[in-house]
Amino acid sequence: MKKLINDPANVVSDALRGIAAAHPELRVDHENRIIFRGDAPVQGKVGLISGGGSGHEPLHGGFVGLGMLDAACAGEIFTSPVPDQMAAATKGVDGGAGVLHIVKNYTGDVMNFEMAGELAEAETGVQVATVVTNDDVAVEDSLYTAGRRGVGITVLLEKIAGAAAEERRPLAEVAEVARKVNANGRSMGLALTSCTVPAAGKPTFELSEAEMEVGIGIHGEPGRRRVPMAPANEIAEMLVSPILSDYDFTGGGGVIVFMNGMGATPLIELYVMYNEVANILGKAGIPIARSLVGPYITSLDMAGCSVTLLKADDEILRLWDAPVRTPGLRWGI
Amino acid sequence: MKKLINDPANVVSDALRGIAAAHPELRVDHENRIIFRGDAPVQGKVGLISGGGSGHEPLHGGFVGLGMLDAACAGEIFTSPVPDQMAAATKGVDGGAGVLHIVKNYTGDVMNFEMAGELAEAETGVQVATVVTNDDVAVEDSLYTAGRRGVGITVLLEKIAGAAAEERRPLAEVAEVARKVNANGRSMGLALTSCTVPAAGKPTFELSEAEMEVGIGIHGEPGRRRVPMAPANEIAEMLVSPILSDYDFTGGGGVIVFMNGMGATPLIELYVMYNEVANILGKAGIPIARSLVGPYITSLDMAGCSVTLLKADDEILRLWDAPVRTPGLRWGI
Amino acid sequence: MDTAAFSAWIREFARLVGQNKDYLTELDSAIGDADHGANMTRGLNAVVKMLDEEKPDTPSALLKRTGMTLVSTVGGASGPLYGTAFLRMAAAAGDAETLDDGTFAKMLRAGLDGVLARGKAQLGDKTMVDALTPAVDALDATLAAGMPFPDAMQAALRAGEEGRDATVPLVARKGRASYLGERSAGHQDPGATSVTMLLAAAATTLTA
Amino acid sequence: MDTAAFSAWIREFARLVGQNKDYLTELDSAIGDADHGANMTRGLNAVVKMLDEEKPDTPSALLKRTGMTLVSTVGGASGPLYGTAFLRMAAAAGDAETLDDGTFAKMLRAGLDGVLARGKAQLGDKTMVDALTPAVDALDATLAAGMPFPDAMQAALRAGEEGRDATVPLVARKGRASYLGERSAGHQDPGATSVTMLLAAAATTLTA
């Protein structure tokens, strides 16, 4: 394992110190491992918090700031944060209008946020709403399982719900917007290599030079199937087809296309992939309204990519275009 | 070799198509492989063009837009573009105030830009000034060699000179600002792995699990020396010490710190590194005025990082803070 | 069983998990995200530190602080699940200074019920439930049949180990392994494995 | 030597480089950026296409278009250097329909001078200059001594090959290899190697 770290045990706390040093406009609670907007709590605004295991940077800490999250809780690498953190974050961003918890659908994340919500409401009476993202079409959607993973849509949702909160809309409406984004979004990902969890010290899975894992999540967990390496146009097909079969993206105001890198994939490859995805959407008669290309929800040093499509409408596009000022996403300000 | 590409021969043209599709605000001349600002030429503004081998994305094409470059020429992977491209770009961005060529100091880049300047001036009489970046302290600075490589400072220079041009300052002044940035900037880089050039199909060099290459550039060329793997704090020392020995960064308005990823290094590691660099600067009594953390001048799928320090003054900070709107860097607009 | 016995139990659980950290992570690599060993070790190290510093003076207090510490330090799926289990055990232990066999068995079942309530897994979903359920059932059954506690606890451990082994062929329906679908079959569940360490620790420390 | 002979020369150069593409890239991997084979192949493929399509009708036109095509398609260091070399050769060839041995030798020296002017390398800097200079010198000397052209060109090739081999121990002072400092020693220069292919192509095609 070769990593730019001091000690596997300190990766998260060291990185948080780096974030604090690089972004004086944020406030980092090192004890609780929470990244706050410098001006949190913003009075009268719904507070947005998210969090999850570390190793997905810039998600979530890199999305804290005006127009997006009010706070992010950093767990250990790939391990959801604990309720204490989320409860502290909830209190810290409560500006009197309630708090929205944005939770990716993983057993650990859901349970920890659940316990945090119970804690925070019991202790302080702050009103908490929760939205759970579950956009990964690689996983079967079923009542009898853990359900679909929350992946790429989380980035778009944090931006769009953040903009709705910035408009001072009430908690119920912000949660409603967030749920709409999740309902209208689908993702699919693929890995060319495994990632290496620092504490584990070696790749989570082995993959030969000739193969790739299709249907991976963002935690280095193996995918749904292993297939031979293929050119970018076929890979794009493998990612986009299941998305288009799962949900009708025609009609509406076009789609927001999010071409995400898993952490070790160079941008030039993401643009090659984006071109193929755009071609497929063109043939399917689905207009592209906006796009985002880059590593925004990553899986440590995994090579690979994921595609997220979000069916847009006027409200979604207006909120997407609204100003945002975070380390990871910024425009309009 | 595992890459998200169709064919090693088409990587650059496919990626340019992806850029065109993802960024409708830009205009891509596919034949000449030039990425233009959509509104180029901007009348009365000095035009800034840069270019170089591909594989360093977002540099340079991702830095085209308001407040930064007017055009970027994309060469083959790691191969400088040809004079025809640069001459066409020069003509395409000439808004009557002359054109600045921003060239990284590599034999190929320098010679090709030289021939382009000769061509463009001869054919159209447009006034061309050139600034060559050479900030890499890993390489000895000597009249008898090819001199130092242009690396990280190029990103900061394109931003700052772009802001000066946006202020409608004349060519000589914009060139002057650019030269000041280069003169006040130093960089040093390090690789944990080699990159793989698509056409070559295998890593440029082999590096064991226990070693790293110190003093690498951005083309996968081997570094100055091979040393045992070390923790982040020692690595930061290896990068920052030679920079501080080479140039006096005390006094002035502090420094802009640019912690760059080489393409396959996850952001969490860059923040761990940034923290160590900030510690070293703190001990050296050098205040940090601004910072930039992320993969901005990359080397395909190389894992590693580089540190660039730029000694700032009021003018540099004002221009750094000025609005910029490009795919790779954006704020204030 | 007094507070000292429970302290020994938890410490032995921590020792076993620490010793098998890489093994647990290995199991979690195959069908999860390679952190179960690290998660449990981090949490149990914090618990041992808490025990050293706070020296809780009743079984219930000890179990409650253990649960709270696990909740606050483990994260992931196992944090709330183990945490809830210990919190429910603490509640079931009541105010007693020492617990008899029957109360211990009730306590363990309360822990299982907590895991079920929190995680909503069913038997056969390939989770820690698959080791804990047969163990709790076996403990109840053997104690009811009049078996002395040490033997009953051994039987519970064996049932748990069988449950753990039986997770191998299962297709996961809960937790991270469920994302693998059919590919999760053929691998042993990490959480069921750490549960057998909890049982083994009880079998060695609570039988004295 | 007429236009057809020059066409054969360039095509043979293209064939040799194409055949050795991976080898040239291998050499460039050790002390450069792993693209010399790809660069030269891309450029010379474009040149062959140009020759097929345009069929230039004088030696000078052919050399000029070859140089321009290389400049426009190779990029990197080798593009301007080989391009300038051919452009200077074109100028030295003048308007003649056929060239004699002496003019060819002058032409080759003009090419070398172009490389020197453009790249500012000196002999011993571990560049293509180190193969081209001894070759041009040997051609001049052997022709001056009255050796027939085929033998003189063979001598030039051998001198070029010796020059190429002599780059191995050198520490590079120009081009990308110079960044390696002392570590560049022990490796053969890729550009000097492709130059010997230009010479070998001349030795086989221009001697008829």
Ligand SMILES: Nc1ncnc2c1ncn2[C@@H]1O[C@H](COP(=O)(O)OP(=O)(O)O)[C@@H](O)[C@H]1O
């Ligand atoms: N819903 C659930 N109910 C019971 N146990 C579960 C559930 N989900 C997961 N587990 C258990 O948790 C274990 C994984 O724990 P761990 O790796 O620490 O957390 P994570 O899955 O968040 O990385 C699994 O092996 C399984 O036994």
Ligand SMILES: Nc1ncnc2c1ncn2[C@@H]1O[C@H](COP(=O)(O)OP(=O)(O)O)[C@@H](O)[C@H]1O
């Ligand atoms: N200044 C120079 N003068 C002469 N030849 C040079 C000079 N710089 C580089 N070269 C030659 O160019 C070769 C490398 O060409 P190539 O790999 O195609 O370009 P790049 O170095 O830009 O990747 C070197 O092996 C060397 O022979």
Ligand SMILES: [Mg+2]
């Ligand atoms: Mg986990």
Ligand SMILES: [Mg+2]
């Ligand atoms: Mg090159």
Ligand SMILES: [Mg+2]
């Ligand atoms: Mg796990």
Ligand SMILES: [Mg+2]
């Ligand atoms: Mg090269």
